[in-house]
Amino acid sequence: MKSSVRVKRINGKEYLYEDTPYYDKEKKQIRHRSRYLGKNVDGKPVKKVKAPRNTYHYGEFLPLLDTVKKLGLEEILSEYLSDEKARMLLALSFNRVVRPLPFYQAASWYETTWLQNEWGLDLSGPRISELLSMIGESSIPDKFARRLIERDAPQGSLIYDITSISSYSRQIGLLEHGYNREHTGIRQVNMGLVIDKEKTIPLLYDVYPGSITDVSTLLNTVKKMRAMGVQDCTLILDRGFFSTGNIDELMKSTLKFVVPATYQLKTVKQLVSKMHRSINDPNNLHMYGKETLFVKSVELDVGEHCLKGYCYYSLRKEHGDEDSFYRKLHDLKARLERFELKKWMKPYHVFQETCAGYTQYFTWKLVEGRFQVKIKKNAVAQRVNKMGLYILFTNDTLSWDECLSTYKSRDLVEKGFDILKNDLEARPLNIQKESTLKGLLFVNFLSLILKMRLLRMMKDTGLHEKYTIDSLLFELEKIKKIELEDGTQVTTELTKKHKELLKPLGLCA
Template sequence: MPRPYSGKVHVSQSRIKRKSGITYVYERTTHYDQKTRKTVTSASKLIGKILPGSADVVPTRPRKSNGLGAAQAVAIRRHVGLTDILEWAGRGSLIDQDVRSSFSHGDADKILSIARYWLGTDGNTLPRLESWQVMHDLPYSYGISEDVYGELFKSLGCNEDGIQRYFLARASRLSRKPVIAYDSTTISTYSQNQKEARRGFNKDRDGLDTIKLLTLYSVKDREPIAFAKQPGNIPDVIALDNAIEQLNCFDIEKPLVTTDTGYYSHDNIRDMCRRNMKFLTLIDTDVIMARDTVETLRDKLESMSAVCPFDYAVSGASLSVMHTFTWQRQRRRAEKQAGDEEVMQRRLYFHVFKSNDLVSKHEVSFRQRLMELKRQVEEGVAEFTEAAQKRIDRYLVQSRVGRGGNLHVTFNEEECAGARKYFGYFVLVSNSAMDVFEALENYRLREKIEELFKNEKESVDGRRPRLWYPDALRGRQFVQFVALCYRCYITKKIKAVEEQLGTDGENKTKEQLKLEKGLKNWLEQRSLAQIFDWFDCVETTSVKTDAGTRRWTTESVARDRLFLKLLGVTESCSN
């Protein structure tokens, strides 16, 4: 039988060494919370400091007199509007629970505190965190200095067990049969100590070495699941195998994996079919299979019955084919020998779409790409990617003319004209049967992962890693990942609030409808950072005197109270 709850309060000391060499001594009061089954810090007080080279504790100076004489007062003022929203988000999304179940108590509180700081300040740098803590209550009640978060990042980077536990916990909360987007972005760095920083395709086009960040994202749940980092020179097309292995670790029921053209290859499709992994991927119209399908369905796409019901600029049609895959065995098993040819047939579904809006975009992109390749060839660039070299061989004609043998580069007009026949078309291929426009909708949902990458770089200080070592970078990226989980949950809830505002209801009065429409207009005109700034001005002042404790909070207008009520931060609201 468990021991009976005693309600005893424990008082202990903790010592935190700062970068200056001074060690601060805190008196910490804790008790056991029966509801959460965790040890909770109820009070923390600085009682002294130990100077460098000394072992003696120098007591802190007594508080200045406030002029009240015998009637002493203790007053505390805190910004609570923003922190209440972040506390609600961590509790409602179960992010706090998953972090605390994956890491030790102290590390979990630090992770949540830094994640909330990044989100609440729209990605401010960490040296400002300690001063921000003075007026904002966070799960970690002690000061988070540069030494504290530096040690945290290093320990997290080596704690792969805790990171994978958190990924598993978040994956277990997804809806049934989720659609999983898989994509990558690049993080530029000046550091020479980051071993993964290599010269590769830089999506920011700033000329720096990059580290590749790969992310799994549930597009219907609008929530990131997991991430990994790789050297910046690894092509996307060979990075899919590890993602499939990682997905197999999660207890997800028949996920549909959606990818972009960067991950398409015949080998990747074959491997996903062999593993019975459902996929939906965009393939380039330069691929022979795609062009053959476009030619088969070209006339059908011109009919009115092919018009998309939710996007009239797009028409679509589907075609299913039995495709034969062949490969060579890598290992010997039973009667089969290594090197033997294996054959497998699988049904593939091709969804072909024609968009009138894409014709001009494809034309401009095609011209820009060829003109850039022509310039590079003329300048004598010797090394190209495999894809770029194929375009050069197909669309450019190189010759040596004149006595000096000068290089002359022209365009293969016949091949260029053949390529233009497919401008405005795009093709999705899948091994899962679905309606043509359901496939289009699932693919378009993956655009949310691009928003995630943008938010990671702009809103959680992820554009430039300022760390010396790779393990510390992984730890920092994990805390950024937790901050993105917060952001996705809050954004999703605010979107749900917007959708229910201004709709006629049986019990809604004219005043309520007017208030809701005003709130909807206000939300549509503000970003998440602006909403956070708005509520950060809400303060609570608490004054404890001999006569008792008095507490008051900044007044708020009816619109703000309605928003907090509908969001779920407060239980009741009065107009």
Template sequence: MEEWVAAWLEQQRQMGKKCLEIKYIQGKPYVYHSTSVYDRETKKTRKVSRYLGRLTPDRGLLARGSSRPSQEERPVTALQRPRFVHEYGNAHLLALEFQDLIPVLTEAFPDHWQEIIALVFTRITGYLPLKRVKASWEKLDNSLNIQPDCSPRTLSTMLRAIGDDRIGQDRIFQHLRTGNRHLIYDLSFVFSLSDNLSLAEWGHNAREIALPQVNLALFSGRETGLPVMLRPLPGSVKDVTTLLPSMDGLHLADAILILDRGFISGKVVEGIISRECSYLLPLRRDSVHYATRIHLNDRFLYHKRLIRGGRREIGDRTLYLFEDEDLRLEERKTLFQRLTEGTITKEVAREQEKRAGRILFLSNLDETPQQIYELYKTRDLVEKHFDTLKNEIQADILYLSDRSAVCGHLFVGFLCLYLYCRLLARIKKADLTAEYSPKDLLLIFSKVMRVSYEGFDQITEVPKKVRDLEQKLGVELFPK
């Protein structure tokens, strides 16, 4: 009999429990309650054994049909009352999805990586003031075995430090760039509630209220479906001048950039080519290239919409023209309505009708029209990332007046976005997007707790719904 088994058996006897017997089956100890009874027919004593459960060195006696320690294993004393209760399931799910980034995070921010993780895990479901981070972190099971200092003063100092550390941020961005050749780039903005933020300039929100705003540049990776880089920009920077410095921050080479109309510029195009990258750029409706004659010989369906497409090479570049039949009809109806209301003239309506439903692209890619069209339609990925960043994670809530702190806050928001998208990708892979969101997963898995007693821990019962969801997602979070 092993020493720990003998020690457990002796402890039970000292607690007044008798008739316990240890049987080894396939090298594992099992506990039985064994007594002797008198058999009147045979006039002899007969041994009767009742199986109680399996004995484990870390969790004690696991009662028959249960994966939890037996409540009868210890006397009912004050020491048996739970000392700590932590949310186990959601904490381990977050740690599982974030584990690939932790080694890079420790190298990039060796003095602050633990506080960054605590802030990301507590803010992934929405904005949380710094004064509440410590209480929220202490609710979670510390599956990573880290000891972050979650005091508001320390977290405030940390935000300023990582906000100024462009080298550390670039390490994270370079890591996320791996595996993505197609990069989608766009700009957005968030409003600040501070009047003293030098990074912001005055703008108007949806209710036409004037507020200082901060521009954001975001790269998203088409292959991984994850955000790659987020950079706050001064409010005075124009769209067209942001791209090339952002590319240099990622040291891009042999990448394919999918852009929006705001980035059309001869200087930008030449800059992309000089960096040995490719581009796909939609042209404005007033572009002179619309006068170029392009035959729409290709036809294909995209989401049940008939698309006609064609291409024409102009030197080392190619023009791709598309016509959406459904969009063409809608735009012609709108032009007719505006003409009837008198907001446009007949000449303007006639000129705009020639381009109704048409989209023209400039690129140095050599692809079929259908491939180009489907490639551009992946641009909604970066728009979804911006929407998640602002609405789900609420990183657009800025009360800070210090430029460094704002940059640190937005970087933490970016990491929350990365973790949120990892959870969303797992949901999509399991084909569960119609039923669950990342917030739903975290709420459901938070039902499973880790209860700490004096000398041992136990995991609360895992509901069948949670166990089934764990299996569908392809993760192993709970003991069998």
């Protein structure tokens, strides 16, 4: 099929695009790919701006564009979207990584980048809102995840966890009050995330109403992973997913798993008490790196299944946890006793908000308008007795150190959530439409792929010892593209530091 050139008006200016039709075998219909040619000047494409000379941000995009190419992200997006919309999503995700801004400022940022000269996109507020809403109302995020999993072919361990993202909006049904991990009291949406441990990239995510608990999300995620072709993998879970129902479903599936026991079950409490009396036998002593550990094999009946695993006891962890716990109790008690209650304040609510997560360790009463606080000895003793001791269960044939090493890789998902909610500024959201919220989460998901991949590249090359992601991008940002009067583009001279950064990453400017 022959290509043709079409004119497109953006903000009152005309641009030329090459339109190439092709036959989509999957959808059994003719589709079109468009390629930006340049500004329309007397019917000819010219990649030239009005100003006689311009400088564009360029270097910081080199590792991001390389990641997009190697993971096939633009190729996957273009299967379900036009090239223009696919690049809009990539541009927005680049912004989340490089310089997170409110989307109404994205156009101003984009005009200063080399991307504008190459892609010629319209990133005005209305166009972004339209794109996010369209993504949120479609099945594109799931289709994208399926194709990413097909290309990634995960065979090792997958890490799953869930986090809360808060929003001030009152018009989105997904936003509900629930267990808020940030203790903000704001309504929230819950986001589950699956990360490939080996390649350290997120593969898929799910969005749930804010009141849904961790326990009830796992079954749907396992079904989705199965439907997307995930087979021989080990699922690494947090203790929030340990329940009789989840264990039953996991044991019935062919997925392997590693999960710590929760102290909510009576049988687990009994097992912990038993282990606390016998775990520190010198015959149970092992070395894990430079750490001394006491390790013992354990079994536990959960529903119809007998779980096998290991009990670990760390003196270093016990002392560290105990010190941190007592410091927290002291600080909370002192804070309550210093608190000056106003007449309109409700003491119970003040206590709950101040001691969120620690209310079970205090009793209180008001004396002359002030809190008088006592610490519950028995509740504290029960907590302290558990410190340094934890139990991991698995249905895989792992040794004690393999099981522990596998579980410790959960740090990846914690890092992912930290990036998502802080570096990418995904909280608290101020969005009025559910479809727009879902579209924004997809952009942040793409951004998370880019940033976690870049972090992995830095660790593999040793750059993480000298640079953070932000400091590395800051140095690369000094590499500019300059457009001369005749439209010629040149790259600024590379410094020694630039070469030291680009070479290990396999990049060239």
